[in-house]
Amino acid sequence: MSEIIVGRIVTITIAALGVFFGAAFGGSRSPPVAVKPIEVFQGEIVELKVSGIGLAAVEGQLGKETVRFYPSGRGTFSALVGVDLEAKPGPARVLVKGTQRAGGYRETQIALKIKPKAFEKESFSVPPEFDQLSPEVLERIHREQEQLTRVFSTSVPERLWENPFIAPVQGDISSSFGYRRVINDAPRAPHTGVDLKAPMGTEVLAANNGRVVLVGDFFFSGNSLVLDHGAGLYTMYFHLSEFRVQEGAEVRKGEVIGLSGMTGRVTGPHLHWGARLNGARIDPFELVKKSGGMSDKAFRSDAAADKVEK
Numbered sequence: 001m002s003e004i005i006v007g008r009i010v011t012i013t014i015a016a017l018g019v020f021f022g023a024a025f026g027g028s029r030s031p032p033v034a035v036k037p038i039e040v041f042q043g044e045i046v047e048l049k050v051s052g053i054g055l056a057a058v059e060g061q062l063g064k065e066t067v068r069f070y071p072s073g074r075g076t077f078s079a080l081v082g083v084d085l086e087a088k089p090g091p092a093r094v095l096v097k098g099t100q101r102a103g104g105y106r107e108t109q110i111a112l113k114i115k116p117k118a119f120e121k122e123s124f125s126v127p128p129e130f131d132q133l134s135p136e137v138l139e140r141i142h143r144e145q146e147q148l149t150r151v152f153s154t155s156v157p158e159r160l161w162e163n164p165f166i167a168p169v170q171g172d173i174s175s176s177f178g179y180r181r182v183i184n185d186a187p188r189a190p191h192t193g194v195d196l197k198a199p200m201g202t203e204v205l206a207a208n209n210g211r212v213v214l215v216g217d218f219f220f221s222g223n224s225l226v227l228d229h230g231a232g233l234y235t236m237y238f239h240l241s242e243f244r245v246q247e248g249a250e251v252r253k254g255e256v257i258g259l260s261g262m263t264g265r266v267t268g269p270h271l272h273w274g275a276r277l278n279g280a281r282i283d284p285f286e287l288v289k290k291s292g293g294m295s296d297k298a299f300r301s302d303a304a305a306d307k308v309e310k
């Protein structure tokens with residue numbers, strides 16, 4: 001088992017799955033190699049690569065979440081693994097199960113070390129109607145959360161995306177991922193996406209190939225669109241002024257899916273871009289950075305910019 005860096009993605013290769021598993025199945029083969037845990041920060045991603053002779057399929061599990069591996073070469077399977085921005089720092093394990101063509105079944109664990117990230121704090125105010133919520137509004141928010149939970153539990157198993165990912169608009173960051181928020185003087189949920197500067201009506205592009213699995217008007221996020229990129233990966237686009245695609249549509253990377261706006265709980269026009277991978281809320285720019293699609297411009301953060309939504 002070795003560790004290499006490919007395109008800024010940490011790649012773990014279990015060189016020969018059968019040998020690696022050998023010790024666990026009777027001790028007649030070489031013992032498992034002691035491997036240093038892979039360090040991943042909260043809100044970030046890591047790519048795992050598993051290879052072995054005669055491997056037919058691989059699946060993984062991190063906590064209660066399924067990690068979906070996809071074929072990535074002869075006898076090799078890869079998966080992107082996301083670590084939630086509020087994941088508990090410390091050791092974690094990805095359980096990996098490999099099915100062999102001959103019918104055998106092997107499993108191993110890949111050790112992760114979740115590192116805490118120092119998220120900054122930001123304070124801003126929103127109008128009272130977005131802060132003092134009536135029972136009717138709370139009921140609506142609850143329904144919307146359930147709707148999202150349903151959407152996030154039905155990912156297409158196969159991978160639909162192709163590297164690299166692209167940013168949906170060219171604007172600078174006006175509110176970073178993970179900011180601990182104080183809204184109207186009260187501590188709130190952290191920022192689960194990135195806010196990008198986008199004047200009203202800016203074309204919003206699909207970050208990658210996928211399927212439109214949600215189009216709707218939500219209380220906090222306004223006109224919201226969710227793309228399923230398959231294999232447990234979703235990207236979200238909030239506060240749109242217009243949709244350009246319908247639910248169920250297949251979209252290609254770079255296709256215009258809507259126009260930016262300021263619907264929902266906002267203090268100015270912008271695009272909120274979010275991503276979710278194996279149930280974890282991750283920084284969407286992780287996808288751009290670690291898939292070879294990085295541009296320096298995309299990472300310029302401007303704290304003085306217009307404030308925003310959730």
Ligand SMILES: [Zn+2]
Nearest residue numbers: 195272309310
């Ligand atoms: Zn936002």
